[in-house]
Amino acid sequence: MTAPTAEVALCTFLGEIGVSHDIHRHAPLFTVADSKAATAHLPGAHTKNLFLKDKKGALFLVTCMEDRQIRMKPLERALGAKRLSFGSPELLAEVLGVIPGAVTPFAAFNDRGSGRVTAVLDQQMMATSPQNFHPLHNAATIVVEPDGLLRFFAATGHEPRILDFDALEAASRPDTAE
Numbered sequence: 001m002t003a004p005t006a007e008v009a010l011c012t013f014l015g016e017i018g019v020s021h022d023i024h025r026h027a028p029l030f031t032v033a034d035s036k037a038a039t040a041h042l043p044g045a046h047t048k049n050l051f052l053k054d055k056k057g058a059l060f061l062v063t064c065m066e067d068r069q070i071r072m073k074p075l076e077r078a079l080g081a082k083r084l085s086f087g088s089p090e091l092l093a094e095v096l097g098v099i100p101g102a103v104t105p106f107a108a109f110n111d112r113g114s115g116r117v118t119a120v121l122d123q124q125m126m127a128t129s130p131q132n133f134h135p136l137h138n139a140a141t142i143v144v145e146p147d148g149l150l151r152f153f154a155a156t157g158h159e160p161r162i163l164d165f166d167a168l169e170a171a172s173r174p175d176t177a178e
Contacts, residue, residue: 006135019151028138044129047122052085054082054084059118062120063104065165095114102138106134106135121161126146130144
């Protein structure tokens, strides 16, 4: 199986900025359940990625541990956003150059220079090594270390917001939620 052009460009970029990485090929994955079945043998953090927008048009690329229960209200408060919703597939393709099912923090590679997207990372995920993400398509998994992910964001001109997702989940429990 040959690597898509976008993956080759990403991996070249990672090499140029000194981020070591490994690639594992598999059938295309479209959901967290698909990913769990195909990549469970890979150690480290496995993630879910959300492309969100708020009512003022701010865009967010949220990457967190795959089993997180994301509630929008606590996330909105943490981000200072109003009325978060999922960005459309068309907006996702325009801004990050990926399709639904292939959303990845590495899509910030396609947002270099414009800075339209704010990256949001799970604090607990960032404490886990290694980390597993799609390489701009969903038929492979790229494995990097947390410091490599941060180096990637710095090189693309993004300063990710690192949030305590354990606290966000606690805030969304029925006994503590609004």
